[in-house]
Amino acid sequence: MTTKTKFSVDALLPREIAVKAEEAGVLKANYGPRRLLALGILAGAFIAFGAIFATTVSTGSTDYPYGISRLLSGLVFSLGLILVIIGGAELFTGNNLIIMAWANRKISTQKLLRNWFFVYIGNFVGSICVAGLLFFSGQYTFSNGAVGLSALNIANSKVSLGFIEALSLGILCNVLVCLAIWLAMSARSITDKILAVTFPITAFVAAGFEHSIANMYFIPIGIFIKKGASNAFWSQIGMSSSNFSGITFENMFVKNLLPVTIGNIIGGSLLVGAVYWALYLRNNEEQA
8 A cells, every 4th residue: 555645835844854955965975976077067157157147236336335235246146056956056065965964874975075076176167167258258348347347356355365264254154055055955846945045145145255166256257357358448447457466376276265165164064064964863862
């Protein structure tokens, strides 16, 4: 005799989300390297699209209050994670939740690290390819170069962070990113998923937190503009490339991606994944 699965339009409860997250972690950890790379490239490109949207919308933000500018940037940046979740892709920061399956000994340390490695590389490839394509499109010259200036200012601010500052901003960022994914796992419809994702992502962007994968777009586009923009562009914005001497690949890796990635892992794996694992999946007599 078979039993029918009960249908419900209600969101999953936290314990049910934890089980779903663990099952997703096992599935993701068993993907092969080629699939992880391909899906990682997609996710990097998707996050870059959100970053392009946010950069464009924030251009000319001096015309309205800082808070409103940040709010609008955050709302449109949410496009990136919406594409990842609904379109289907592998994002390093979200995959920090695989720690739940690892903590319950459903996957090995090797499989956990393999997933993170190939997805991270794929995310970088996807992000930087979109940055290169955008540069060659000339989109940064729009509004008399104001879009490009906005991109340069964003990149410059990110390579100017101190190590502890970048680490802390990375921790805070991925707490919200992983909570966004956690909430999306509870959803029963595409509309639910979009609404669940939007507010946590808007919050991290508005607050100025640091996302390693987004920075794989934000900083390279600044580097490309700095190195390849025409004299006409620099004349339009009234500056020269020397004004942005800190925007380099070395600073991107050492001063931003290194501390931000470590922070993202701490925030997503320990402060979200490990906490929910301890609350809902860890087998002990005290669990109720």
